[in-house]
Amino acid sequence: MGSLTFEGLGKSYGEVEVVRDISLTIAEGEFVSLLGPSGCGKTTILRMVAGLVEPSRGRILIGRDDVTNLPPNKRGLGLVFQSYALFPHMTVFENVAFGLRRRKVAGTELDKRVREALGMVRLAAFGERYPRQLSGGQQQRVAIARALAPHPRVLLFDEPLSNLDAQLRDEMQIELKRLQRNLGITTLFVTHDQGEALSLSDRVGVMAKGVMQQFAAPEEIYHRPATGFVASFIGKPNRLAGSVAMREGSGGRLAVGGVAIPAARIEQPAGAQVDVVIRQEAVAIRSGAAQSDEIAGEIVLRSFSGARVQYVVRLAEGVEIVAETASHGPEASLTAGAPVALAIDPASVFAMPPEGATA
Amino acid sequence: MMSRRQGLLLIAPLLLVLTGFFLVPVLMLLPTSFGVYEPGAGLVNGAWSLKNYSQIVTDDYYREVIWRTLGLGFSVTLLCLLLGYPLAYLIARGPERWRVPLILLVIFPMLLNLVVRSFGWIALLANRGLINNLLMQLGVIGAPVKLLFNFIGLFIGLTHIYLPFMVLMLVAAIRNVPRDVESAAATLGSSRAHVFMAVTLPLSASGILAGSILVFVLTISALVTPRMLGGPTYQVMATLIYDEYMQLLDWPSGSALSFALTFMAVAIIWLSSRLTKRWAGMA
Numbered sequence: 001m002g003s004l005t006f007e008g009l010g011k012s013y014g015e016v017e018v019v020r021d022i023s024l025t026i027a028e029g030e031f032v033s034l035l036g037p038s039g040c041g042k043t044t045i046l047r048m049v050a051g052l053v054e055p056s057r058g059r060i061l062i063g064r065d066d067v068t069n070l071p072p073n074k075r076g077l078g079l080v081f082q083s084y085a086l087f088p089h090m091t092v093f094e095n096v097a098f099g100l101r102r103r104k105v106a107g108t109e110l111d112k113r114v115r116e117a118l119g120m121v122r123l124a125a126f127g128e129r130y131p132r133q134l135s136g137g138q139q140q141r142v143a144i145a146r147a148l149a150p151h152p153r154v155l156l157f158d159e160p161l162s163n164l165d166a167q168l169r170d171e172m173q174i175e176l177k178r179l180q181r182n183l184g185i186t187t188l189f190v191t192h193d194q195g196e197a198l199s200l201s202d203r204v205g206v207m208a209k210g211v212m213q214q215f216a217a218p219e220e221i222y223h224r225p226a227t228g229f230v231a232s233f234i235g236k237p238n239r240l241a242g243s244v245a246m247r248e249g250s251g252g253r254l255a256v257g258g259v260a261i262p263a264a265r266i267e268q269p270a271g272a273q274v275d276v277v278i279r280q281e282a283v284a285i286r287s288g289a290a291q292s293d294e295i296a297g298e299i300v301l302r303s304f305s306g307a308r309v310q311y312v313v314r315l316a317e318g319v320e321i322v323a324e325t326a327s328h329g330p331e332a333s334l335t336a337g338a339p340v341a342l343a344i345d346p347a348s349v350f351a352m353p354p355e356g357a358t359a
Numbered sequence: 360m361m362s363r364r365q366g367l368l369l370i371a372p373l374l375l376v377l378t379g380f381f382l383v384p385v386l387m388l389l390p391t392s393f394g395v396y397e398p399g400a401g402l403v404n405g406a407w408s409l410k411n412y413s414q415i416v417t418d419d420y421y422r423e424v425i426w427r428t429l430g431l432g433f434s435v436t437l438l439c440l441l442l443g444y445p446l447a448y449l450i451a452r453g454p455e456r457w458r459v460p461l462i463l464l465v466i467f468p469m470l471l472n473l474v475v476r477s478f479g480w481i482a483l484l485a486n487r488g489l490i491n492n493l494l495m496q497l498g499v500i501g502a503p504v505k506l507l508f509n510f511i512g513l514f515i516g517l518t519h520i521y522l523p524f525m526v527l528m529l530v531a532a533i534r535n536v537p538r539d540v541e542s543a544a545a546t547l548g549s550s551r552a553h554v555f556m557a558v559t560l561p562l563s564a565s566g567i568l569a570g571s572i573l574v575f576v577l578t579i580s581a582l583v584t585p586r587m588l589g590g591p592t593y594q595v596m597a598t599l600i601y602d603e604y605m606q607l608l609d610w611p612s613g614s615a616l617s618f619a620l621t622f623m624a625v626a627i628i629w630l631s632s633r634l635t636k637r638w639a640g641m642a
Contacts, residue, residue, distance in 0.1 A: 050542070050546050051545070051546070052542050052545070052546075071545070071550075071551075072545040072546045073545050073546070073548045073549055073550055075546070077546050078547075079542070079543065079546040081539045081542075081543060083539045085537065085539035085540045085542070085543040086540070087540060087544070087557075087558060088540075089561045089562060089564075089639050098544065098549075098557075099547035099548055102547055102548030102549060102553075103548060147546075147547075150547065150548065156546075
């Protein structure tokens with residue numbers, strides 16, 4: 001076991017800087033996700049930790065050991081790949097035993113620990129099978145058992161659930177979280193799925209273009225995004241072009257095409273051009289005429305997606321936002337053209353530098 | 360899924376050609392191989408004999424040629440594998456920009472006519488050839504080393520000629536080994552050498568097998584190169600069969616030798632496939 005520390009970690013390929021100056025510490029036993037769109041550098045960081053990619057700058061420490069220049073086989077890590085990467089020519093037992101044999105574990109001890117690892121992922125009866133005889137979910141569980149068996153100091157996951165179908169993914173998420181909590185292994189989890197990152201992690205690092213945008217607890221990331229990128233990447237945001245109409249304390253009012261929207265936090269001065277980011281789930285919708293603190297609108301489109309219903313609502317000419325509500329709620333079957341009133345929580349409204357400008 | 364009829368239609372043209380121009384003539388040779396040949400008179404009508412086959416096993420000369428052919432097949436295959444694997448690994452895993460030039464380099468000899476290539480080896484390996492002259496001038500040897508019309512000559516020549524086949528098969532197989540699986544072995548504590556032995560090599564077994572079968576079959580059935588580098592006296596199965604047919608006109612004996620060669624090749628391919636599959640866990 002051990003903590004995992006990055007000190008000024010960076011990677012460049014020629015002129016292209018794919019990871020820029022990352023410094024952070026993952027505490028012992030902590031579960032940290034790196035979240036971001038593809039190409040944001042999150043996988044490069046993971047591969048640098050594993051020793052598969054050489055950093056251009058900075059240091060990586062596991063506990064107090066500087067592992068920056070160690071080859072992957074000397075780092076004592078467990079890595080789970082998106083592609084499972086099982087050894088196709090070995091049985092499930094031999095796959096899980098691989099890392100143990102490398103550590104000179106043999107005989108009954110080997111047998112015991114392989115069984116223990118397979119038991120943790122509920123595959124105890126599958127030791128004699130070959131990977132190709134298992135389903136995708138089972139293969140990924142073997143991969144997890146294989147990574148766990150040698151008792152690694154740090155566990156690394158590279159989009160481990162991306163190849164699984166939705167239902168299995170949810171099951172595996174819960175299973176993963178339970179395993180990690182029980183074993184208390186320091187874990188770095190790379191994903192592009194915000195739901196995965198938010199629900200699994202103690203802390204989440206949101207990345208864009210090789211830069212760490214925010215590194216904080218999931219609640220913090222969701223409710224207090226540090227940059228425009230985080231606000232527009234997390235949740236299901238509406239992004240509208242507007243300006244700051246009025247400043248008042250730390251907040252004020254934003255204007256989007258003649259519609260005034262109160263916001264609790266505004267950093268730009270009055271008159272500045274901004275992008276207004278509003279979470280769909282922060283927009284409460286109600287049929288009927290608008291009261292004083294509500295915004296009047298008209299339904300343009302209704303879209304049913306199971307538990308939730310999304311409405312496209314026109315606030316004024318050329319200003320449309322998406323609002324959602326529970327599909328069994330009272331406002332679940334409004335039709336196009338119906339007048340509605342929207343209440344927007346000012347704390348969920350963010351003013352960001354306009355799209356294209358640097359965050 | 361494709362229906363059986365559609366599948367059959369797709370292979371029908373090839374199937375027809377192979378049946379009409381390969382399978383039928385080969386089967387027509389089968390009775391011939393049991394025929395009796397009278398020197399000067401030709402095939403004896405209505406006479407049957409197992410002598411053509413029994414002489415292959417009992418006759419010292421035939422036995423020697425068979426062992427020589429098989430030995431050559433194994434040696435050439437092994438050397439091609441040893442020389443080819445590092446090269447194939449470099450092509451498959453080396454810098455991207457080297458790939459095309461290296462593959463062209465591998466294929467380039469195949470653009471030259473086989474006779475020309477074999478003749479090139481004669482010029483190099485002959486008693487007064489390039490290699491012997493050089494070694495004698497450097498004082499390494501006093502008299503020419505015999506490199507032609509013997510095993511060494513055929514071994515060198517055939518290895519050179521069939522190496523490209525091995526390399527191309529291996530490149531395809533090595534490129535198919537997933538990098539993630541090798542990385543997984545490394546993170547689990549495998550050194551680079553152990554990753555290669557435990558993962559890369561077994562996972563490229565299909566290519567090793569395919570390349571080896573190809574080179575082995577091509578080697579034991581090669582005619583032009585053994586004839587040129589072995590001369591009229593240092594015979595292998597293919598040149599022997601050729602002589603039985605074309606020089607001695609002993610078709611029954613030639614046919615029996617052909618079937619014996621085919622049978623041995625099939626048996627060896629079958630055995631090596633089974634061994635490889637067991638080794639690489641593909642069974």
